[in-house]
Amino acid sequence: MDAYQYVKERIISGHYQSGERLTEVMLANELEVSRTPVRSALQQLEFDGLVTPLAKGYVVSSFSKEDIQEIYQIRALLEGHAAFEAALNRTEQHIEVLKSANEQFMQYVKHTIAQPDEANMEKIVYFNKQFHDCVNDASGNSYLKKHIEQVVILPLVYRSFYWYDQYELKRSFEAHEAILKAIEARRPERAKSAVQEHIYNALDHILEHIGEE
Known part of the structure; x- marks a missing residue:
């Protein structure tokens, strides 16, 4: 694993906490590498918004409710437009991937309901990402995908899926079904609105959870 992926995953996993100072020497x-790849990694992570530069070193970024x-x-906006384009440009292979990802998502939701387990939740997060990545791939717009990759980091940092209860996980599955049906039927406006509603529901959830802390 290169320095960038290593530090990024440590931030996302919560190993490096918001406000924690990171230095080239420490990393x-x-x-056990030179400072050159670490310096490059920190610059990329600054671009991603995951770290903030200090006079010396960096600090893991914190996010306000407004942020x-x-x-x-x-x-x-970005994922809504990606879904719009996906409904116009998708292939049958994309549809099969979307169906498979959401079916697997729901299977692990059922496993989690029956027996809560960290490994099951990791699978839920994995298949959720696979579903959304496929929608973005189906758009056929590589520039759009790059911008989306930056803004999806935030829910990963907060590990927001780990706050979802049984009802909310099922609601995510149903939202995916609505997105899938719209893309399969080549209904771009419906696909766009379904994705945006799904994301705004996720926003409401994360704000509610943060408000309780």
């Missing part, structure tokens, strides 16, 4: 020693709302609004 180079931890990774979260703005990021989710951008995400809704």
Whole structure:
């Protein structure tokens, strides 16, 4: 694993907490590499919005409620447009991937309901990402995909799926079904609105959870 992926995953997993200071020397020693790839990794993570530069070193970024709302609004616009284009450009292979991802998603939801387990939740997160990635791939717009990749980091950092209860997980499955049906039927406006509603529901959930902390 390269320095960028290593530090990014440590931030997303919560190993490096918001406000924690990161230095090139510390990370180079931890990774047992020179400072050059670490410096490059930190610059990329700054571009991603995951770290903030200090006079010396960096700090893991913190996000206010206002930041979260703005990021989710951008995400809704970008992913909504990706779904719009996906409904026009999708192939049968895309439809099969979407169906399979959502079926697997629901299977692990059922497993989690029967027996809550960290491994099951990781599978739910994995198949949720696979579903959304496929919608973005189906858009055929590589520039759009790159911008979306930046704004989907926030829910990963907050591990927001781990706050979902049985009802909310089922509602996500149903939202995916609505998105899938619209894309399969080549209904771009319906696909766009379904994705945006799904994302705004996720925003409401994360804001409610943060408000309870």
